[in-house]
Amino acid sequence: MELYLKVRLACAEGLSQRSAAKRFNVSRDTVRKMLSYSSPPGYRRQTTPARPKLGGFIATIDGWLDGDRGVPRKQHHTAKRVFDRLRQEHGFTGGYTIIKDYIREREQRSREMFVPLAHPAGDAQADFGEALVEIGGVTQKAHFFVLDLPHSDGCYVRAYPAAVAEAWVDGHVHAFAFFGAVPRSIVYDNDRCLVAKILPDGTRKRASLFSGFLSHYLIRDRYARPGKGNEKGNVEGLVGYCRRNFMVPIPKFETWEAFNLWLEEQCRKRQSDKLRGESETIGERLVRDLAAMQPLPASPFEACDQTSGRVSSQSLVRYKTNDYSVPVAWGHQEVWVRGYVDEVVIGCRSEVIARHPRCWQREEVIFQALHYLPLIEQKINALDQAAPLQGWQLPEAFETLRRLMEARMHKHGKREYVQVLRLLESFDIADLQAAVEHAVDLGAISFDAVKHLVLCRVERIPPRLDLDIYPFLPRAKVEKTIARAYLTLLSDGQKAA
Known part of the structure; x- marks a missing residue:
């Protein structure tokens, strides 16, 4: 650039091009170019380079690359694979470099262009991401729901053990409660939990739970094209932001609820940030978003999957490959099941008959011991082998009571012990243990003594046990007082003196 400047200045002062070429030891053509351009124009190729060895194979290469659109990305042709196939199948004699250059140029020509989008206040985008977390000492994959408000960049994040339909809806319900308002429209991808089918005309057939959710909150749903995450790029970027900033290092919490409360706090803290290119904080722009959103309905939507079933002969109801127990009194009945993200509720007609923590494993059996105690009381020989009682951790006092009952009453003692356990149907474990x-x-x-004692404890009255009713109480023999018996004490006292 310095030489460029010197040549132009010398010629401007009257030096001829011939003299300038001689003085600065450059060709006259170079001097002429320096005078034609105020700065070096750089090298400019006038014609497309000729590739005579490649010309006859371009149609074949294009056919292979066009066919890759219908296969997974990881199985697309690479430049090396194209080169090998041309040599083996078509007798290509050219080099690898011209193949690589042609494929790179072809990809540049076919690369998609995007239109910058404007995001009015009151609209949202939603998606799920994945990250490793440690809950209760167990490292597992968390599926975290993200709702983004692109106008303000306000966000809400909530983690779940699985990205099922109930989690999608539950995440929205908590997000709406967090913001205190409902977006006018939300952009989604085509997740199967939301879209049951894409019809030929491009419209979506929504899943039943999701359709009910949209109707409850009066939300206008919009969808990105399949495989086109750029159409909801704000939330896609936010998923990565949350993974890098909220989940590095791996979060460690005792429960999912504790983890989600922490995530909510991170979302609140982020509202004080000022993003690049913005003059206002997220919280200041969020005010406009909230003003354009809809008010919350009178009651939140119940985020649960609903189905029906029948109680088996073992008092079990199957839901999502897992079996959940119900009280034996409801055996062989038709029941309804509601699956929430954290529990499974089973009922018959208008009555709820069982509640269980949601199991996210497959083909598991989830027992509640109290459901089977009435049947075990009748079939007392099954007490030691009853699967619902295996692993039931009871205080040591219960095992002591069982040993004493069986030692004193034999088989009837087992039955009375089960009757004591059935008191847990009505009383708290702490009161019964005491x-x-x-x-x-x-x-x-x-059993009668334990029942009397627990009732007295709950009602806060002193216990009064009748020895005639409870023959196993220890008895003490109390003699009548005889006055002359004290003379012995007196005589002994005089001798001692």
């Missing part, structure tokens, strides 16, 4: 420990201390080894 009553059992009290009964063991008194030696009142019977």
Whole structure:
């Protein structure tokens, strides 16, 4: 550039091109170019380079690359694979470089262009992401729901064990409660939890749960083209932001609820950030978003999957490959099932008969021991082998009570022990444990005694046990007082003196 400047200045002062070429030791053509352009124009190719060895194979290469559109991306032709196939199948004698250059230029010509989008206040985008977390000491994959408000960049994040339809809806319900308003429209991808089918005309047939959710909140749903995440690029970028900033290092929490409360706090803190190119913070722009959004309805939508089933002969109801127990009194009945993200509720007609924590494994059996105690009381020989009681952790006092009952009443003692366990249907475990420990201390080894003691504990009255009713209470023999018996004490006292 310095030489360029010197030549132009010398010629401007009257030096001829011939003299300038001689003085600066450059050709006259170079001097002429320097005078024609105020700055070096750089090299400019006038014609497309000729590739005589490649020309006859371009149609074949284009056919292979066009066919890649219908196969997974990881199985597309690379330049090396095209080169190998041309040599083996078509006798190509050219080099690898011209193949690589042609494919690169072809990709540049076919690369998609995008239109910048404007995001009015009150609209949203939603998506799910994945990251590793540690919940209760177990490292597992978390599926985190993200709702983004592109106008303000306000966000809400909530994590779940699985990205099922219930999690999609539950995430929206919590997000709306977090913002205190409902977006006018939301952009989604074509997840199967939301879209049951894409019809030939491009319209979507929505999943039933999702359709009910949209109707409840009066949201206008919009969808990106399949495989075109750029059409909801704000939330796609936010998913990556949350993974890098909220989940590095791997989060460690005791429960999902504790993790989600922490995520909500991170979303609130982010509202004080000022993003690149913006003069206002996220929170300041969020005010305009909230003003354009719809008010919350009177009650939130119930985010649950609903189905029906029948109670089996083992008092189990199957839901999503897993079996959940119900009380044996409802055996062989038709029931309804509601699957929430954190629990499974089972009912018959208008009555709820069982609640269980949601199991996200497959082909598991989830028992609740209390459901089977009435049947075990009738079939007492099944007590030791009953699967619902395996792994049931009871305080040590219960095992002590069982040993004493069986030692004193044999088989009838087992039945009375089950009757004691059935008191958990009505009383808290802490109250029953205290009553059992009290009964063991008194030696009142019977169901009636334990029931009396736990009732007295709950009602806060002193216990009054009748020895005639409870024959296993220890008895003490109390003699009548005889006055002359004290003379012995007196005589002994005089001798001692």
